Amino acid sequence: MTAAGEKALREELDQLKTVDRPRVIADIAEAREHGDLKENAEYHAAREQQGFIEGRIQELEGKLSNCQVIDVTSIPHTGKVIFGTTVTIINLDTDETKTYQIVGDDEADIKVNKISVNSPIARGLVGKEEGDIVNIQTPGGAAEYEIDEVAHI
Known part of the structure; x- marks a missing residue:
């Protein structure tokens, strides 16, 4: 967490x-x-x-x-999506931009843009880097996103 x-x-x-x-x-x-x-x-x-x-x-x-506490601010910024990072993604179909922080299950709250590391979006993003294009299965079907920015906030 x-x-x-x-x-x-x-x-x-x-x-x-x-x-x-x-x-x-x-x-x-x-x-x-x-x-x-x-x-x-x-x-x-x-x-x-x-x-x-x-x-x-x-x-x-x-x-x-x-629990194992991970302070993402103390981890060097590499542009790679990892647990705790804040990721800005762009939906390539609609050009809609969203920003999410990837957190543990207990912290997840979509109202404040915190998604669980076990959610489909987070699983599709973890391990990828800024500029990568990812295809994520969502309840509404597959969607293509570009990782715009990865921040260690």
């Missing part, structure tokens, strides 16, 4: 451990004071939320302990 992706996961983990977990524990304690736990909807909702939080904490800790 990229350095920014690791930072985001660490921030989420910190939020869950220092803010959300104590809040849910307090909610459970407050709901217990209301009496009969069998028919106490607040208690059951808080326990369910606690289960989600604990599950997410375990998931994040597992990902962070097994």
